[in-house]
Amino acid sequence: MEVNNSSVEHLPQLSKRFGHLRKITERPGPFCHANFSASPENLEFLSTTCKILIIGAGGLGCELLKDVALMGFNDIHVIDMDTIELSNLNRQFLFRKNDIGFSKAERAAAFINARVPTCHVTPHFCKIQDYGEEFYRQFHIIICGLDSVVARRWINGMVLSLVKYDDDGSIEQESVIPIIDGGTEGFKGNARIIIPGLSACIDCTLDLFPPQVTYPLCTLANTPRLPEHCIEYVRVIQWEKENPFKAPLDGDDPQHILWIYEKSLERASQFNISGLSYRLVQGVIKHIIPAVASTNAVIAAACATEAFKVATNCYEFLNNYMVFNDGDGIYTYTYAAERKPDCLACSNIPRSVSIEDPNTTTLEDLIKQLCEDQEFQMKSPGLTTLIDGKSKTLYMSTVKSIEERTKCNLTCSLGELGLKDGQEIMVADPTTPNTIIIKLKYNTNEVEMK
Amino acid sequence: MSSPSPKSPELSEKDKKYDRQIRLWGEHGQRLLETANVCLINASALGSEILKGVVLPGIGGFTIVDGRIVTEEDVGSDFFLDTQSIGQSKAKCCKELLQELNPDVRGDYVDESVESLLESRPDFFTTFKIVVATSLSEKTLIALSKLLWERQVPFFYCRSLGMFGSIRLQIKEHRIVESHPDSRQSDLRLENPFPTLKQHLDATNLTPKVPWLVVLYKYLQKWIEKHNGKFPRTYQDKEELRIMIREGMTADEENYEEAIRAVNSSFGGGKPPTALQNIFDDKSCNELNKNCNPFWIIVRAVRDFIQSENNGYLPLAGVLPDMTADTESYINLQNVYRQQAMQDADNIFRRTQQLLRSLGLEEDLIQEEDVHLFCREVSGLAVFRGTKISDEYEKSYKSVHIAQELRSPGSLIEHYVALRAFERFQTELGHTPGECNVETDTAKLKSVASKILSEWGIAETLSDDLVHEICRFGGAEIHSVSAFVGGCAAHEIIKIITEQYKPVNNTFIYNAITSESACFKL
């Protein structure tokens, strides 16, 4: 169903439907945020201007889509690379049995669009990495319902790279896209807000993510004691040795799982280890995290509430982390996670380096500048950059094999190396604990390209 | 050892669908869920969200009781109503869209108000495993609370008002075998090893390959000898033991290192913790009768076992944590624990059979596997005795607790009082505070709140801002707040049905403005 976006015709329809939301967006109140002004414009902003992206259409994603649709958001995008499986149906409530095998993003979007005619969900059936800055830049808010640390770090890095800084180093507010991130595991969950460049980011708080359970290899090989040891042995060592299906292990292939199950069972009985079950084998191989509908509903709801606060200013939003656990009673706790002053992802504000003329300045000159400049005083900087999204090592003196292959760059001019005005160069040096980023600022406009 | 059955180990369709939750509450929990029926009184965004949270995991059935007609405003906050529902029966529409979620679940509805049903067929409500209600008038809440208390049907009353929400559980007695504590203390019996353990440990030589438990045992013996039979209790005692172990090392043996780290947490297990002792002392345990829950018969058997033949020690759980060791010595030690645990459980099972006979009950009322599970979980047993909601509405209700809480700044008990005032306002003035006029209603709500507090004999008052905010809501139901509270309530229902995990005791308050919550015992 096509949605009419012209606000004049749209609003009367909204006014009845969203009678509940109007109470808290059109009336002033004692707990409202200082920036809040009670007015129909708040809901109008949600329905006509605000663009929101939901990452993940799984347990959290389905709930998030429903929640933001009923909180007055209209222009909603959802991105997910996965297809629907039977084991999703106990919580991913926008899917039914006949949806199995189809795109989560597409089915979820279709369901919401049919149920909530005021909103329009656009699905993206792909990886988050398939899109670049141009895509992510268009959103006002991004909500993540992910189960992977890698994906969280990627979107964190992406949103941080969209943050623009003035010449004096202060943040241009329009470039900031808040991330609201939810996570669940069994009866535990958390919801948080990240204002990129202003509050703790994913990389600042990496230690909050539990590392994957691993066992010493020699235990697996020689002294297994638990059924898990037997399964891991078969997965890590035996599979590679015997390569039974001439293919890498696929946790979704029942034949693969069956093979691992049988071999693990053999190994377990050889060592008199009991308690090995098919379910356990699946759990270990696929790193299955238990999941229930209720925790996902709670965490998604908390994220949606925060998105609504951020978008309407009606209340001050969460500062900045809430943990939830209803395994024993119901427990929540909110606190302000702190930024890491040396965070590689968010504390790395590019520093400008002025270049007189990129056509005469060589890479060697730049390195000399980094070593002699009062601001840097480096010793043996190693330089890399990204050209068309691909990493390029410009020069590194400390590693012989790299030095040999990159020393030819030293005599090239920056122009010849394809470095443009505004190019970001990553510089590692023993004098700084982390790799820093410098931004080339050319004083002449013309660059001769060879 | 018997060979595994040749049938395919792959899970059934249903097991696959519910796999991610069966990993939490087990197949036995899932079976309980699949045979339970719940009743929802008053469909609303909150009601739908609660039901969604039990329909998806596969509850047996649900019934919605609501006599109202769907409005456009309802559709705006409740996902389980659509534009076509407007003007139709709310109970019917909501039931249809919820049932569509899961074909395993039976849905039903009664297109009648709870008030008329209470009058014509009060027994209707007592046919359910659990009743959950939203948006009740004071009068109906009190009547329902009394009925369900008397008939021993667990009852949840949930609220979602603007940015605030609450869950109140009313249950007479609830027993939990599997409380799933976050961390379990291992019960290793090192200070008082049972005979087969002592035999095994004495016969095992200390090598770098044996579990740390053996190392710790041997050095514990030396320590005890040195201290005339005393056990290490204080920090200094334990430090001395740690030093003794360290001095015994010849290389950097990992099992010695693990033994040193384990000194602090390995002693003192095996005695009933206070909460369990209270269960043993409970009247229900001491005065068994024909109608008592089998839980109490097993508790009694366990208590008798502990007192009469196990020197005050619990039946052994038989769980040995993983420790660096070669396979054989670990597995042998594990078997020593497992066999003793099996023996203890068998002993207790025989006692339950005797008790059943003496009570004139069928012997198959308690299965062997029930007792084994019970023994494994014994240190975490919990019994929950609740209070009646209607008591909170008695004129004489005086809660010292509420008064005390109200004095601590920022306490969410204030929100409880505010929600109560909201309901009283509706009773007395016949409309929702702030529905049309925030300003005049704020003044009226303020005086209603003061009246309630003075009835309770509490001198404190509600803050003007909170009263104002309640009126600003004007009875609005915000979807994300309902979804939060609904998710929580759904899991509390599952806890009661599966008899696993400790439920909220007994009132949960949520403030979405500050993203805070708190629990109170009312």
Added chain:
Amino acid sequence: MIKLFSLKQQKKDGDTNSKSGPQKKASAAQLRIQRDINELNLPKTCTTDFPDPDDLLNFKLIICPDEGFYKGGRFVFNFRVGPNYPHEPPKVKCETQVYHPNIDLEGNVCLNILREDWKPVLTINSIVYGLQYLFLEPNPEDPLNKEAADVLQSNRRLFEHNVAKAMRGNYIGSTFFERCLK
């Protein structure tokens, strides 16, 4: 600063249809590995080889022990650093067949910091030193090649002999080891 944050006045533009748009910023993992590599402080027995100098995430480490059982040998390890570095350790495999208690014939290496004891504060350098140590002090207590470990424990001379024989390119038991002398 956060309190002043407001979305309302923001206009967003962006292209919904563009699938391209390369990333302009290096990931945290890339920044971290660049530092690790730039600050590699190799013992004199070790060298690195970067087949593609633009790719700092995939490289080889060559260890030529100058003392101990493995003196005179040349052992190549393959390093693969993932996008979750340093939250997760790099994957390291030994590409040279070696008769060693802690390295199996598939090249799996039993070194605690490569698995259960990895911490994000550790660096590539820590792993290099850990691997080097394995050649100086093979540890029969944590065996991956049980036969080699048993020999080391029961007969040090025989173990020494077997290592030398294997490095020259020979059968030890039923397993053939390719020559790996420098």
